[in-house]
Amino acid sequence: MYWEIGRYVSKKSTAANWGKSVVKAFSEFIQSRYVGIQGFSPQNIWRMKQFYETYANNEKLSPLVREISWTNNLLILMAAKTDEEREFYLLLCFKNNYSKRELERQIDSGLFERTMISDKKNELFLARSTGLSALRDSYVLEFLDIPESHKEKELRKAITTNLKNFILEFGKDFTLVGEEYRVQVGNTDFNIDLLFYNRELSCLVAVELKVGRFKPEHLGQLEFYLEALDRDVKKPNENPSVGLILCAKKDDAVVEYALSRSMSPALIANYQTHLPQKALLENKLRELRELAEAEGLTDGEESDG
Numbered sequence: 662m663y664w665e666i667g668r669y670v671s672k673k674s675t676a677a678n679w680g681k682s683v684v685k686a687f688s689e690f691i692q693s694r695y696v697g698i699q700g701f702s703p704q705n706i707w708r709m710k711q712f713y714e715t716y717a718n719n720e721k722l723s724p725l726v727r728e729i730s731w732t733n734n735l736l737i738l739m740a741a742k743t744d745e746e747r748e749f750y751l752l753l754c755f756k757n758n759y760s761k762r763e764l765e766r767q768i769d770s771g772l773f774e775r776t777m778i779s780d781k782k783n784e785l786f787l788a789r790s791t792g793l794s795a796l797r798d799s800y801v802l803e804f805l806d807i808p809e810s811h812k813e814k815e816l817r818k819a820i821t822t823n824l825k826n827f828i829l830e831f832g833k834d835f836t837l838v839g840e841e842y843r844v845q846v847g848n849t850d851f852n853i854d855l856l857f858y859n860r861e862l863s864c865l866v867a868v869e870l871k872v873g874r875f876k877p878e879h880l881g882q883l884e885f886y887l888e889a890l891d892r893d894v895k896k897p898n899e900n901p902s903v904g905l906i907l908c909a910k911k912d913d914a915v916v917e918y919a920l921s922r923s924m925s926p927a928l929i930a931n932y933q934t935h936l937p938q939k940a941l942l943e944n945k946l947r948e949l950r951e952l953a954e955a956e957g958l959t960d961g962e963e964s965d966g
Contacts, residue, residue, distance in 0.1 A: 663731055667713030670706060700731075712738055719744065725751040732761050740768045749773045757833045766829065770801045774942035781949045782913070783928060790926030792864050792903035795832055800907060800932045802830065807934060813870050817841075817854055820870075834861040842867075844889040853886050864900040865890050871908035875929050877919040879906050884925045907932050 670687070673679040679687075681703070688703045715738060716723045722744065726734055733754050741747040750773065754764055779797035780787065787793045804826040805819040820827050821840050828835055835857045842856035855868040867886050871879055883904040890902040904927040916929045 663709045664713055664727075666706065667709035667711070668717070670710040671713050671717075674710065708735060708738070715747075722748055722751060725755060728755045729759075730761075733759065733764050736761065736764055736768065741773075746773050749776070763829055769936060769939075770803070770830070771937050771939045771942040774939065774946050775799045775801075775937075778942065778946050778949060779930075781946075781953065786920055786928060789924065790901070790903055792859070792862050792866070792900060792926050793928055795834070795859055795862055795866075796903070796905050796928045796930065798928060798930045800830055800930055801936060802827070802932050802934050803936050805934055809934070811872060813854070813872050816870050816872055820855065831857070832859070834859050835866065836860065838865065844886065844893065846885075846889050851886065851889070853890075856890075862900060862903075863898070865895060865902040867902060867904040869904070869906050871906060873909060875906060875908040875911040875916060875919075875931075877915065879908070880919050880923060880925075880927065880929070883927055884923065887925055887927065901926060903927065905930055 670679065670684065673683075677683075684706055685703045688701055688706055691701045692698060712726070712734065716726055725748070729751065737747055737750045737754070741750060750764070750768065753759070753767070753772075757763075759767070776797055779799060783793070783798055802820070804823050805816070806823075807815055807819045811819075817840060821837070824837060828837075838856040838858050839853075840855055841852040844851050844853065853867045854870045857866040857868065858864070859866055867883065867890060869879065869883050869886070883906055887902045887904050895902055904925065906927070906929045908929065908931055911929055911931050920927070920929070
């Protein structure tokens with residue numbers, strides 16, 4: 662209905678020069694004709710027009726807008742700046758059946774920018790395992806309400822206490838298998854901080870928490886856990902386990918060196934306990950894309966020569 666009203670007003674504004682006064686009169690007509698009806702203020706009717714004009718000529722996105730609520734469509738329409746970003750949130754909203762509050766949180770946390778930055782930075786490592794595509798290199802845990810200086814135990818307990826919000830950030834296909842999950846190798850017991858299962862990917866996901874800076878030896882520990890999971894815990898019908906080291910800080914060069922010779926399906930991510938500034942994320946994403954384009958041009962020039 663909103664689509665059809667938007668189409669009607671769009672065509673009238675072009676063919677019959679409808680302006681604010683006519684749309685206001687149109688709004689008053691609808692509300693007087695259908696007493697008690699909500700959502701047809703002049704402002705909302707202009708939004709319907711914008712909604713229609715944004716998607717009318719986009720055969721890829723126009724079917725998606727019909728699959729989610731009007732409220733969520735408005736959130737995406739007002740927040741997203743490109744078709745790529747609109748498609749990202751439309752698909753995510755449809756797949757996860759987000760409420761208004763959940764979608765607002767994802768947009769406010771810059772989920773689109775963080776996902777795109779992560780994919781750009783880790784594209785070589787993502788190719789090693791399809792399971793890694795479910796992970797990012799940055800997570801926002803603003804809901805934990807823990808002090809700036811905290812211990813790994815406090816971080817782990819805060820995550821499990823706020824598991825619903827953590828799953829929203831981590832991904833709705835994830836379910837918690839266990840906290841301090843015990844694996845036995847030989848006569849020694851080892852504990853994985855958090856063990857998840859990803860329903861879509863059919864694999865176990867081991868998460869190791871580090872409140873300090875990432876160190877290369879952390880990766881060796883995680884790889885050991887993945888080997889133990891695959892040998893002794895993974896079911897025959899499941900895919901190989903993947904791992905994530907979630908640390909407070911990381912040096913991208915150190916991460917790249919550590920992962921370059923590792924064939925294990927693992928990624929290193931940092932976490933922060935406050936919402937990021939979207940402007941900084943947008944600038945970082947633009948810089949990465951410009952760098953990728955420049956490198957592509959350089960490669961093309963060298964091959965032509």
